[in-house]
Amino acid sequence: MTVTIDVESPLTDEVRTLIAELNTVLLALSPPEACYNLTVEEMADPTVTVWIARDGDAAIGCGALKRHSDTVGEVKRMFTRPAWQGQGVGRSVLDKILETAEREELKTLVLETGDQHPAAWAIYEKAGFTRCGPVLDYPDSPYSVFYQKQLRAA
Structure with a gap:
């Protein structure tokens, strides 16, 4: 397996399919009102950067950084x-x-x-994220787990 990870547009058919698959997985684990998904159109906003992981030509994973201000960013669509x-x-x-x-x-x-994503929790915690209360404008929900990480720039 040779994986490459590059910034890509979320508006391609292949990335749309990947995001649709992600949405299907999330909806199987949480009620729709507890899924705070960016659409691919929202992911194309200039405040968002999208990375696509590929094994050869196949898109196998993704993640995004949404900037909320000059100091706060949010990890999305992992x-x-x-x-x-x-x-x-x-x-x-x-x-x-x-x-x-x-x-x-x-x-x-x-x-x-x-609240049903222990593998994701492990990745975030190993990367230095710590659990916290609700962030940004998310409601406090039994279906959500929140994390934050202070960066060196702080």
Whole structure:
């Protein structure tokens, strides 16, 4: 397996399919009102950077950085297709997000994930994120787990 991770447009058919698969997975784990998904159109906003992991030509995973201000960014749309899970793809995508946030001198990264995602929790915690209360404008929900990480720029 030779995985590459690059910034790509979310508006391609292949990335739309990947995001649709992610949405299907999330809706199987949480009620629709507890899924705070960016659409691919929202992911194309200039405040968002999207990374796509590929094994050869196949899109196998993704993640995004949404900037909320000059100091706060949010990790969004993290996903690895099941056949590639457990092989470090998600962590590699997260590393790209962290490198970019550091380079842009963001002070804090936050994220919201579901209450049924222990593999994601492990990736975030190994990367230095700590659990916290609700972030940004997310409601406090039994279906959500929140994380934050202070960056070196802080």
